[in-house]
Amino acid sequence: MTKAEKIRQTLLQTRERRKNQIPVVYQLKINLNSAEKETKDKLFKLFLEAKWLYNYIVADIENRLNEDADKLKEVEIKVGESFEKREITNLTLQMKQALVERIKQNLYDLHRQKQKGYKTGKLQFKHHVNSIPLKQFGNTFKFINQQKTRVKIQGIKKPLRVLGGHQILEGVEIAKAELIKKPSGIHLFVTCYIDRDKYTKIWEHRKNRKGVVKPRVWQTFDSVAGVDFKPIGLMLSSGLKFEWLIKETERLKTLQKELARQQKGSKRWYKTKEKIAREYERITNIKYDIINKVCSFLYRYRTVCFQEDHIKCWKEGYFSKSVHYSAVGIIKRRLSDSLRVPAVAIKSNIPTTKTCSRCGSRQEISLSDRIFKCSVCGLEIDRDLNSAINMLKSVGLDRSELTPVEWETSARIFGNNPYILVSHTT
Ligand SMILES: [Zn+2]
Incomplete structure (x- = not known):
């Protein structure tokens, strides 16, 4: 040869x-x-x-x-x-x-x-x-x-x-x-x-280590989750809500002002430029930390349902859209690619926001309304929660209430991260 x-x-x-x-x-x-x-x-x-x-x-x-x-x-x-x-x-x-x-x-x-x-x-x-x-x-x-x-x-x-x-x-x-x-x-x-087999096995193994009392046991939830994504966070069908705040830091603003004062091309100017680059990297790291943590949380469900991209129709006016958009995009992509959790992507033409999650009747709801009110059955519910529940309904799954395990795990994962806010809506 x-x-x-x-x-x-x-x-x-x-x-x-x-x-x-x-x-x-x-x-x-x-x-x-x-x-x-x-x-x-x-x-x-x-x-x-x-x-x-x-x-x-x-x-x-x-x-x-x-x-x-x-x-x-x-x-x-x-x-x-x-x-x-x-x-x-x-x-x-x-x-x-x-x-x-x-x-x-x-x-x-x-x-x-x-x-x-x-x-x-x-x-x-x-x-x-x-x-x-x-x-x-x-x-x-x-x-x-x-x-x-x-x-x-x-x-x-x-x-x-x-x-x-x-x-x-x-x-x-x-x-x-x-x-x-x-x-x-x-x-x-x-x-x-x-x-492929080995990879799934490793994660199956981690998921099945129930009852083992170890500080870092991979805690799983028996329930399924519908996820409603927003530019700055997400809402789960159990009522758990994550909001993140990735934004320009004070330090970045100060450094940019400093740079504007300095003479272009001077030694100090280059030094400040390097500091700014480092600060941008830090913000990117914060973003990826949030993405990793959110994904790590969602991987623990039996199934995750979310709606396919309709990012384009989101209202403008949020600070540095690109940062937030890319975070949601990355989370969605990871969920669909991951072998760790079966993820179901629902078609973007299903009207999850406009449908009542209790009786299924169609209602008009304006963008500014935070509460969904049903004129047929009288349900009053947070609009994001309503659409998260609808994601599950559209694939024939039922919503489950927030369990103490989910709450504790979310506290453990996000507890000391100042850039993400966890709350609970009923
Ligand atoms: Zn209704």
Whole structure:
């Protein structure tokens, strides 16, 4: 067998295996506190060289994107009005290959967009390249101890300390990773593949550990939940209500004012810019913390029902809509993709808000009305609660009252999070 045949064979085998696997991405943080200066510099240089390489190829894509593109050892960069030569010493061959592949992928995406009738230009230069692909586990990166606290990255002599390696379950197939530069530091996003059966089994196992008195038992609820999503929270059919407050922090406002006063391009100006970037990252982290916690809570139900997207018709006027919208979007997507809870998405044309949840008669209700009043049976109920109950009804399930277990669990999960408010409506 020739080398090319062998590679083809392995690719086919991998593709076959992936059919029964699901990808999981673990986010680890590289701990640079104890690293030597030389190692740190090398690591940051990777991102700079990746930028040089990207822009150098993009500048003359017809001539430079050829089969020798990944063997480039020297590039020209634009400094002011003239060009200067820079050596590429830290990126390894495999990293360069992956970066060149990425340019090809970007070109292909542009091409597809054009086919669909969108107006497309050329590939743009990048101000930053914030991710370095590490494609082959064992080659471009590997864990050098069993606890996965130390990682060796190709081209960097000393192994690096990482935080969070313990999340990677035993027996998963580690496939690839990416080095990600964020304002708070450098992270390693590791993509693993786990067998479908095994994954469900792990979660089944956790769900079934009833009665085991452990501080961190995975508490489940026997009931089903209808969920009514709002831009800033959600209402469950049991009457439990979550509202979150993700917004610009005071610190961010202060920093932005500071930046406006400073001279653009000065040392202080750059410092403030970095602080702002870090603050934005912090807000994103808060958002993901809320998303994770809400999902973790919803996974505990036997079934979750929610309505398909009708985000577009939400009233405008909320602060930074995009932040809230994306949070709800992510939660919905996670619920539909997750194997941990059977989620039922109800069609968006079912009028859950306008129907009485007791007698089923249709009522008009204006956007400002918080209470749904039924003129047929006389029911008076919170409008969101009414629609949450209707979600369950539309798939033939009955509502259950809030149980003490649900209440306690919600208190445990959200109790000391100042950005989320839990209340109960009857
Ligand atoms: Zn009614």
